[in-house]
Amino acid sequence: MSKKVLVTGGAGYIGSHACKALARAGYVPVTFDNISTGWEEAVKFGPLVKGDLLDKPAIEAALAEHAPIAVMHFAALSQVGESMQVPGKYWRENVLGAVNLVEAAVEAGCKNFVFSSTCATYGEHDNVLLDENTPQHPINAYGGSKLAIEQILADFSASHGLNHVIFRYFNVAGADPEGEVGEFHQPETHLIPLMLDAIEGKRPALTIFGTDYPTPDGTCIRDYVHVMDLVDAHVLGLKWLEEGKGNRVFNLGTGKGFSVREVVEHSNSVTNKPVPITEGPRRAGDCTKLVSGSERAEKELGWTPTRSTLETMIADAWRWHQNGHYEK
Ligand code: UFG
Known part of the structure; x- marks a missing residue:
């Protein structure tokens, strides 16, 4: 059984x-x-x-x-x-x-x-x-x-x-590349789905939360x-x-950090559509940078991530975003 x-x-x-x-x-x-x-x-x-x-x-x-x-x-x-x-x-x-x-x-x-x-x-x-x-x-x-x-x-x-x-x-x-399940929050608060919504005109623009962080381009970095x-x-x-x-x-994590602006740039190259953006104040509670290696998981669990490039994540999210969603 x-x-x-x-x-x-x-x-x-x-x-x-x-x-x-x-x-x-x-x-x-x-x-x-x-x-x-x-x-x-x-x-x-x-x-x-x-x-x-x-x-x-x-x-x-x-x-x-x-x-x-x-x-x-x-x-x-x-x-x-x-x-x-x-x-x-x-x-x-x-x-x-x-x-x-x-x-x-x-x-x-x-x-x-x-x-x-x-x-x-x-x-x-x-x-x-x-x-x-x-x-x-x-x-x-x-x-x-x-x-x-x-x-x-x-x-x-x-x-x-x-x-x-x-x-x-x-x-x-990202999302299941076979499209059986995907990311769908109501309301949505996460960067990548909000960015894809903005591309599709479902919201006027993506607001970048904070451009004065101590990072090379002033926006938060995530892994x-x-x-x-x-x-x-x-x-x-x-x-x-x-x-x-x-x-x-x-x-x-993957050990590689991307700023909010870098995520937007990668999205442009994956979808070939510009992301309308506006710049806003910082969001309370956001850390400047969160990036980690995954040596322990790779070494001890034998974990081998295969899809965790930003291009693949955005491409899989984009496919799901266009074809799939749930309704209550
Ligand atoms: N961001 C924007 N504009 C937006 C949405 C997000 O600039 O409209 C920025 C955020 O300020 C942050 C980055 O994009 O710098 C990512 O934000 P997310 O909201 O997508 O995710 P978080 O970094 O807030 O992630 C946190 C925790 C995760 C947790 C997740 C769940 O770090 O562990 O929230 O919501 F899983």
């Missing part, structure tokens, strides 16, 4: 791609999602349990019904800007939801846990290439809530023997990683836990 994995947030952008990767690798992804920011239509590779992480009995029921061998926890509020306006919402939903999930999982005897953390836990570090040992000092509530969950996992590991792999993502972009590569790492992380290799943190 195929092994089941409980995928929280399986109806969302990264979670839906992870479900596809899990199904391909022979697992049954069981999505647990409240469909608040995800899409029922994105749940294509296994069953959907509609439920909320703030409702612990609902999590317990899903664990009892499906008896998964592991949990992959993607579900979260994930907008840096919003987290600075309504921090309470981020702390409540992300952290309390995770406490319920982790506690229910260990109580059900499901002790393998893969967690989506973020480079936003690192905060500002002058011009360095981040690695897993870089001190974590988040400067926004989103990053703070994710760092708290990392600590919760460590505590449950000590108290209940929870085995966990933590992935700290850099900026996830973009393809969603298909990212979810491949999750399957490897799951196998790592199944093999009993223990708790480990992995950064998932």
